[in-house]
Amino acid sequence: MTGLLDLIGALVLVAGTAFLLLGGLGLVRMPDVFNRIQAGTKTTTLGTLLSLLGVALMQPAWSLKLLLIGVFLLFTNPLSSQVLARAAHRSGGDRSPVTRVDRLAEDCGDKP
Amino acid sequence: MVDLLVSVAGVFAGLAFLLALVRFLKGPTAADRVVAFDVLTIVSITGIVLLALVGGRAIYLDVALVYALLSFLGVIVVARYLERGLR
Numbered sequence: 001m002t003g004l005l006d007l008i009g010a011l012v013l014v015a016g017t018a019f020l021l022l023g024g025l026g027l028v029r030m031p032d033v034f035n036r037i038q039a040g041t042k043t044t045t046l047g048t049l050l051s052l053l054g055v056a057l058m059q060p061a062w063s064l065k066l067l068l069i070g071v072f073l074l075f076t077n078p079l080s081s082q083v084l085a086r087a088a089h090r091s092g093g094d095r096s097p098v099t100r101v102d103r104l105a106e107d108c109g110d111k112p
Numbered sequence: 113m114v115d116l117l118v119s120v121a122g123v124f125a126g127l128a129f130l131l132a133l134v135r136f137l138k139g140p141t142a143a144d145r146v147v148a149f150d151v152l153t154i155v156s157i158t159g160i161v162l163l164a165l166v167g168g169r170a171i172y173l174d175v176a177l178v179y180a181l182l183s184f185l186g187v188i189v190v191a192r193y194l195e196r197g198l199r
Contacts, residue, residue: 003114010117013162017124020155024131027151033143036135040147044154047128051121051158055165058114062164065173069157069180076184080150083188087195088143 009057016050019043031096033088041081048073122162129155146190153183 026039052070056063089104132155136148157176164172 006114007117010114010121013121014117014124017121017128017158020128020158021124021131023151024128024155027135027148028131033141033147036144036147040132040151044151048154048158051125052161054121055161058165059170062170062173065170065177066161069161069173069177072177072180073154073157076180077154080184080187080191083191084143084146084150087191088141091141091143091194 005060006058009054011054012057013051013054016047016052016054019047019050023047032099034085034095034099037081037085037088041077045073045077118162118166122159122166125155125158125162129159142194146187146194149190150183150187153179153187157183 020043023040023043026043027036030036030039049070052066056066086104129152132148132151136145136152139145139148157180160172160176160179164170164176
């Protein structure tokens with residue numbers, strides 16, 4: 001039974017790190033900074049949470065500490081990405097031709 | 113089988129680290145570099161947890177928690193600096 005739990009945990013761990021790999025790939029290939037923030041932050045949040053879940057399945061005694069790390073990441077990761085996106089928007093910078101919609105400038109009059 | 117899968121997970125995390133490092137070195141603007149730094153630290157947290165799993169030492173989880181806290185603070189501080197300058 002513990003062997004089966006180990007196997008499931010390892011599979012979940014591989015799935016999580018595959019999401020991390022896709023996030024790194026998106027970070028390299030996306031055209032401008034706003035797309036890179038999306039690709040980098042969303043995939044790494046899911047990837048890290050899946051990896052922590054996989055390790056918790058393999059080592060059930062560590063579950064509490066892993067849950068603490070996961071909850072902390074779940075709070076801080078969207079926050080840091082939002083602050084970064086606002087800073088990138090206000091500091092100007094080049095945006096690619098595919099980035100057309102700018103709701104922050106439309107709704108709040110926030111100049112890029 | 114389980115050992116092989118954990119090794120594959122380590123290779124994937126290492127490749128993600130290298131790809132984020134490419135963006136960190138190339139990044140045309142400072143915001144690109146900060147995004148890459150954010151991703152680098154999150155991948156590092158997964159790496160530390162993997163190291164704890166392979167080594168069988170639960171003490172590394174505390175290291176991962178403190179690292180998550182400090183990297184979050186670092187990203188917030190650099191983003192505030194980009195937004196307003198030194199004020």
